[in-house]
Amino acid sequence: MFVHLAPLAALLGGVALLLLGSGLLTTLLAVRGGIEGYGSPFMGLLGSLFFAGFLIGTRVAPALIRRVGHVRAFAFFTSAVACSVLLHEMWVSPWVWAPVRLITGIAMVGLYAIVESWLNSQAAPAQRARVFATYMGVNLGALALAQQLLHVGDAATHTLFVLAALLVCAAVMPVAATRLSQPQIDNAAAPALRSLYRKAPIAFDAAFASGLAMGAFWGLGAVWADRSGLGTSGVAAFMSATIVGGALFQWPLGLLSDRHDRGRVITLVAFAAALLALLPMFALPFGADATATAGLLYGGFAFALYPMAMARLIDRLDPHEVLAGSSGLLLVHGIGAALGPLAAGLAMAALGPDALPMWFALTQGVLALLTSSLLRRVPAQIALQTRFLPMVRTTSTAFELAGTARPDTETPTTETR
Template identity: 75%
Template sequence: MLVHLLPLAALLSGVALLLLGSGLLTTLLAVRGGIEGFGSPFMGLLGSMFFAGFLIGTHVAPRMIRRVGHVRAFAFFTSAVACAVLLHEMLVVPWVWALVRLLTGISMVGLYTIVESWLNSQSAPAQRARVFSVYMGVNLGALALSQQLLHLGPASGHVLFGLAALLVSAAVMPVAATRLNQPLLDHSASVDLKSLYAKAPIALSAAFASGLAMGAFWGLGAVWADGHGIGHQGIAAFMTATILGGALFQWPIGLMSDRMDRGRAIALVSLGATLCAIGLMLAGSRGTLALSLAGFVYGGFAFSLYPMAVARMIDRLQPHEVLSGSSSLLLIHGAGAAAGPLLAGFAMALAGDAALPLWFAATQGALAIAASSLLRRLTPDIAHQTRFQPMVRTASTAFDMVEGAHPDDLPSTRPSTETR
């Protein structure tokens, strides 16, 4: 396995540095926003602007990559993110923060697209799933570790913003030095949402609900933790614990979902996430340790819903539809992630900090009810389910590496979705 990964070390190193910087920035903005007196509606707007940028970047970034190539596009987008980091610190003005957060979202999806298409082109078909697992491990590990960088300086000063910009800028070096051949970026069509809902309604519902909850977590999770007076170290501990839970729980939950009908597994996991969100609310006043433990368990359930939606989509679509259907699934997840922080931010302004875990409980509880209702008219898929793949939401190019996303990976006896 190590032999296969060595040529890809430059790309994976670039991803790790990039996410160390951008992960630090996400939490740092929440803490600095509190110092500057920005309310939860505006902090929610920042989260929404980032994910709106993700949606825009899905259409804009591939054109840039095709025009100038992978290395130059990577340098362009990392420079844009580094500039955005510094602008947050230089101009503490709400509308400036909102615009540069939009720019960051556009640039990040471009960077994900570059790295994922490159990893896919350099991986032998038999190694794609393993490379994807390592890539996702680097993603989650870097995001978890980035939270601990908050200890290195005060959020009110220059050091942490400078560190975030430095890490993002450093991501260019291993990628620019690589001798890997640059791949061609294919054009991909998408399955329309109406057709995808007809074939995989639980998958689409889970993707949207996951977007609503996880967008609010990334946009407001640190703001919510900061409101409980646990300090920067407590915020870092809570965010790290939640991300680690989201990484570690995916394996046992995925194994469970492989052994039972995945639609039923989605209903059970969303119910578990709902109960854990209520536990998160109850732990809010009990200190850093209780918050971190509650976040760890909640993250374990909540982070698993999006990869379960992906696996369910693969289960329900025909092989030739999977890669194009992924674009639609990402679109609906991105729409939820763009709306979630803004709606949850206004809810927190009206009802206080308890509104955020209640938002988690409401969105994931609604999914549990919807999935249970839809199961009554759908036949089980367990006979031809593909294997669950741990992941976080990145760009559509990641699906090229997902096991089961290619016709050769899927059972030739898979029944038509029209008969299910």
Template identity: 45%
Template structure:
């Protein structure tokens, strides 16, 4: 495994720098917007713009990569994203920030696609799952580190925006210096939502609801913590606790889902996430540490909803359909993510900063009810289980790492992966 990681170390380093910068700018903008007096509803709209850009870039970025090649496209996306980071500090205006967030989201999805398509080329067939797991671990760790950089300088200054720009620019260095041959052009996702819904309605429900909830966490979690009078260290700890919970608790829940009906597991996880969001609402009135403990568990459960939904859909898809299905699930998740911060921001305008926790609880309660209703109507269904892979939202290129290898036709139907 060490030899495999060593062979992709330049890609992982570039991804880590990119993710640290992205983790920092999301929290930084939320805090700066609060300091500038933006309402929670306006902040929610700004944060939704990033996910609109991410969704749009899923189709736009592959064309740019095919036109100029992977390294040139990466350089172009990194340069634009770095400039946009600086522009946030120069033009403090909600409309301008919304436009810049769309631009940054489109660029970042292109950067992720280039790195992930390279990982597909370099990952040995028998170790693709381990490469994917390593890449996901880098995602969680880098995003957690990015949260803690807000401790260095006040968000009202220029320094943190400069650090974001440097990190995005420096991510180009290990990529440009690599001697790895360029992979095949990135493919645009082809969506077949009708087939996916026919195979797994509960999977689609989970992916959409996860987008609604987790995008609100990324965009408005720092706002809630700041309005609850957390200092910079407290805000970083709040975000880090939730992210690390998502990294740690996914493994046991995923392993459990591999052995039981995933619809029932998904309903239970959603219901438990609702319960811990409600508990966090209560504990937020007591103090920061009880709130962080509740958010650690909530994060572990809430971050698990999306990968369990992916695995659930794969249970009912043919092996050759899993990559297409995962790409479609990513689209559904992205639509939810583009809506989530706006809904949560409007709720926070009415209910105060703890309205974000009410958003989490309401979304997961509704999801649990819908999935449980689907399970109750159809009963237990015995199907071969696909293997659960812990993950955070990524691009279709990374999903190829966990797609089953095509099997030779020997006159019989191939078993499901």
């Protein structure tokens, strides 16, 4: 086991360093943007541009990877992210920050594609589930830890930007030193979204609503915490706690969705997330610790919706349709993530910072109503459900690593729909 997993440590170490740097940058921009007096619409636009870069990157990054290879492409995209980090500090201007944030999104999805295709090619079949779980744990753990790096320096100075750039640059070293053979990047077929909606409307709606909410969280969560008066330590605590909640709650909620009709569980989780979205707003008068605890509870339910949507999609597809379908659902989620920050930012400009938790409550509340309605009309066709896999949104290659096709020995549900 250790012979096969040890070489992958270099890739996972590179991912951890990369996400420490990029995760710090995301929250740092929110705090620095407040210092510079940037309004919520612009901060929301930055979040939307980042996820728009994700969508563009899924089309343009594979061509570069195929042309120059994984190691050189990793160095290229990492350099692009590091340069982008420093450009935010060198030219503090909306005209610079906006295009640079788009470039960062393109480069980040390229890096995800490189690492995930590498892990996918190197992981032995018996180890894929373990490697996938470790990879997702590294993702969420690094992003949660990155928030605490705000304590290292003052957001008004260059220190934190330099630290973020150093971490991103350091990510190259373990990857460049690896002796793993380089896999091939396949051409992905364009997903047919209309067909996807017909086959799995609940999964489609849940992925889109999750994108609207999670895109706004990543783009504006720290902005809300900062403008609600929590201070730098409070911002770090709120963001870390929400991410940690998103990691911890996926397992029990996923187990619940394995044992019961997943569509009904998605409805209940969306309804709970809509209610809990307002909790941080009401916890503010009780201090940063109470707000962070409220964020942990909200994140626990909100982060679970996308992997539940993916599992629901797989429930309703034939095995040969799973990879194309997962790519389509990833695209749906990405569209929502690109739209969410801008819409929520405009709402915050009109209604104040508390419009962000209201946005969360609105998107997830509407999802609960939609799925409840769809459950009355979706035909009962499935006798078995696939096993839930905790995950965050990365690229479609991650689903190959996870082994997303539904086997014959899955957990039976107590109901069928």
